[in-house]
Amino acid sequence: MLLTDKMWLTLGVLVTIFALVSADVEESNTFTEELLIKPFPSGHVQSHFEFTTTWRNPEISHSIENYKDFEFSHYDLFPRALGEIIEAYHVRELHLSLTQGLWRHQIWGYPVVDAPPGAQLWVWFNPTVDNLDQTWKDLVNALSGLVCASLNFIDSTNTVSPELSYRPQGIAEEWYAGNSSLMRYAALPRENVCTENLTPWKKLLPCDTRSGLAVLLHPAPLYTANYHALSIHLRPSCVDKSCTSPQLELVQALSLVQNPTVSMNGHQDWSLYHLFSTKLISVCPLASMSVIYVDITNNNNKFSLYPEPYKVRKSGSGSSFRKHAVYDINDTPPNEEFDLEAHYKSRHVYGFIPSPVLHVSRFITGYGQEGGSITVKLTNTGSEPLSVVYLEVLPWYLRLFLHTSHDENQPMYVSKLVTALDRERGWLYEAVVEVQGKSTVELSLEFTRALLKWLEYPPDANHGFYIPAATISTILPSPKNVAVNNLGGSTLGDKLILEEGEAFIRIHTETLLVSLPTPDFSMPYNVICLACTVVALAFGPIHNITTKKLVLKKVEGNASPIGRLTSKLKNIFKRGGKKEAEEVPKQDPVIVEENPLFEDREELEDIEEENEDVRIHGKTGNEVS
C-alpha cells in the first residue's frame, strides 16, 4: 500500500544501475611469489625474493581515495597481524627494512630495493591523525614487537621528516605528497638481523614456509651471506597501468648476495641447493603466480642453465634491454624436487668492473677525539648533469659547523635544515646538489664531538657510536644499471620490464663509526678515595682544634733510655715551645695549643699574664723578640 508499482520500478532501476556501477570494484586478494637470481661480474650472485599480496575491495578503495584510515574485515591472504597495526596507527604507507651488510653499488649496480645497514623505517600517515608524534611512538613499539627487532630505540632524537627525500611510493596527490609533516623517517644503524627477525617475517606470508618459494629460506645460508636485507613495504597502488582503481599492496622482499666463487674454487657455479641448502619441493597453492627469473642479460655464453628455461623474455632496448630466463613453477609444476643450476665454462676472472652512473662514498676525516668532518663524495660517470638530493641525519652529539658545508664554487640549495637540541632532537640536513657529467663533487660537514654525561655511555663505550647512512635520491637519465622500475606494476615480473627514459633511484651510503671522548670510568672511584683522604686529613685536625680542651702537662725526666729516646722523638716533632720549657725548668710554662673552652678563658688569661712576666723579667740578657 505504501509502495506503488511505480516506486518499485524506480527502485529496481536504481538497484540495477548501482549494481552495474559497483561491478568494477570487487573483492579480490592475490598472492604472488617471485625469485630473481642475478649473477654479478664480481663473482657474487644476488637472489631477490618478492612475495606480493594485493587486496582490493570497496572499503579499501574508499580509504585510499579519501585519505582515511583503513578498516579491514574478512582477512584472507593479507596478514592480520600487520593489518591490525595499520588500522590502529593511521598508516597509509609503510616501509621497513632490516639489513646486514653493505650493498656495494660500485660493483653490483643498483639493487631492487635499496636498504642501509641496520634498521630503517619510514611511514606516511593519514591526515586524520591528531597527535602524530605519539602515534609514531606507538607504531614503532608495535612494529618492534611484530618483527622482534629493537625498533623501540627510535625516539625523538633520531626521527626526522625530510622534505624531498622519501616521497610516497604509492598513490598520492600533490597536496599530500608535498606535506612532509605527515611522514616520519628513522634509521638504527646498529641493529642486527638474525633468525629472530626472519621467523615473524615468514609468518606474515600466506603459505608460511611450508610450501612455495619460502621453503628455500633456511636460516644458515641466509646469515652467512655478504648482504642480507629483509623488508616489508606496504603502499596503496594501482591495479593496472590505467590506474582506474586502487588496491593495497604488501611486498615482503628478501634480498641476498652470496659469493659462490669463493666456495666453488674459482668457478661462479651456483644452484638452488648450493645457495639455499635445499631444493624447491612444492608450489604454494594460494599463489596465483610462482616464477623464478634468472637475469641472463650479460651472459655471452659464459654459463648455461639446467634445466633449460621454460621461456626467455626480452624486454626494452638500448640501456633498458634486459633478458630473463623465466621458470614458471606454477604453470608447469615439477614432479619432484626442482633444482636450478648454472654451470660456468671457465674459472671466474676478476676484471675491471665499470661503475654505475652515480656512486657515492662517505667517510670521516680528521683524527683525535675533538673534532672531524663527515665528507661525502658523489661521482657522476655519465655525461649528463644530475640533480642529487642528499639527506643527512646525524645525532645531536656531533656538533656541526654548518658554515663549513658551503663552498662558493659549489652551488647548492638546502631544502630542509633542522638544527639539533641536546638530548631532544638530532640534525636533519637535506640539500640539492648538481653534479656535472664525468665529475666528482665533495660535500663536507665539520663537527666537534660532545662529551656525554657519564651515564649516557653504552657499556662498550670505546667501540664508538654509529652514524646512520645518508640517503641520495636522484633521477637518472637512463636505466642503465637500474634493476627495476618501481612504477611498473605489482609483481616483480612487471617491474623488471624497464622503460627507456628517466629512472628514479634512491641509494644509501655507508654507516660510520665515531668514537666520542670517553672518560676514564675508574675516576669516580679514584675521586672518592682522594676526597675521603683529604677530608680525613683535614677534618681530624680541625675537629681537634675546635673541640679539644686545654690541659696542663708536666715535663718529667725519664730514667730509662727508651723513655728518653721516645721523649726525644716526641720533641723533634712537637712544636717550638717545648724547647723553652727545657731551658727554663724552674717555671712550668703552659702551652696554649688549642682554643680553650669558654670557662677556662679567665684562667688562661691569668696564666698568659704570668708567662708574659716570665719572658720579660726571666731572660734579663735577651731582648724581647
Add this chain to the structure above:
Amino acid sequence: MGLLTDPGVERSRLPAMLEKHHRPICLTLYVLGIIWFLALAHNNFNHGTYFSENALLPGLVQGDFEGDSRALQYLDSLKMEVEKYTSGMPYPWLVGQLTQLGLETYTHNFTLNYPLGHGKVFSGKNVYGILRASRGSSTEAIVVSTPYRPPSSLLQGTAPSVALMLAMAHFFSKQVYWAKDLIFLVTEHEQLGAQAWLQAYHRTESGAGILDYGDLEGRAGAIQAAINLEIYSSQVSHIDVKVEGLNGQLPNLDLVNLIHRLCQRETVYHTFKNKGDHPQPESFHGWLHQLKTLFAMVTSQASGVPTGNHGLFHRYGIAAVTLEGQDSQGRNRRYVSMHQLGRVLEGVCRSLNNLLERFHQSFFFYLLPSTNRYISI
C-alpha cells in the same frame, strides 16, 4: 697544607736539618734514583705482562693457514718481476695479483715537494687492496702493510713480506668470520709512502704544501690496528717486534703482548730489540741482559725516530707494531718458516677481529726489559 704545618711557629728540627745538608742529600737521592732505575731491570722490581683486554683471546683457535707453498710461489714470481723494476715498484704485477684474489685494488699517487732542495719534486705510488668482510658493513678495518724496497735501496729487500701478505690475503678471502675489513697495503719510499697514505685516508695535513697526499678511491671505515711486516727472507732466524713510534709514542701494550704470545704458541723465536729472553733472568747476567734491552728501548724512544712504518699510525689512534725478520743465513739452528709466520699473522688478525672496542685497557706508556716483563708509568 696549612693544617699540617704551622709556618708561624719556629721550625722543628727535621726541615732545618734537611736544609742544612741539602747538597749531600740531593746527591744521595739522585744516585739512589739511578740505582733504582738500574734495578728495575731485575725481575723483582718489574711485573710480568698480562692481557687486559679479555676479548683478544689470543691463540684460542687452532690456526688453519697452510699457504706457505703459495707464499713461496708468490716470492719466486715477485723476484722475477723485480728484475724488471730496479728502482721502482712492480705496480702492474701487484695490482694484478691483488685483483685476482678478489680484493678491491686501488693505487694511490702522492708527490713530495722537497723543502730543502731547489724545487725538487718526488712522486710515489702506493698499492692497496681491501678485503671486504663477508658479513660486515665496512665500519672498521685492520691494516697489514709492508714497505716495498727496490733492489737499488740501501735497506734490505722486503719481497718475502709482500709474498707472505699475498698468501695471507688468499687465505683470508676464503674465511667467513671477518667482522672488519682487511686492507693490504704496499707502500713506497719507506715512511713517506706510509705517511702519505695515512694523511690521504684521514685528510689531514702536517706541514702545508710539502707532502701532497693525493686522493684515495677506496676506504674501509675506521682503522683499529695495523701490523707492519719487514720480512727479509723466506727463512728468518727470529721475529723482532718493534714498538717505538714517532716522538716516542708507543702502541698499546696488549698488542705487543699479543704478538709475543702468539709467537710463543707457534714456537717462533721472538725477540725485543733483537734480544731474546734470558734463560736465567734472576741471575746477574740475566739482569745485565735485561738492563741492556731496557737501555736500548730508552735510547730509541728518546730519539723520537720511529723504528718502522708502524710509528706513523700512532698519531691517528691506531695501535701498530712492526714485525721484522732477519735472514737466518743458513745456520742450522732453528729458523722460522713462512708457515709459522703465516700462523702467527693469522692468529694476530683473528684476535684483532674479535675486538669490539679500540685498544684502551692496557698501558700506553711502558718500558720493556724483556719480551714478557714490563715497567709501567
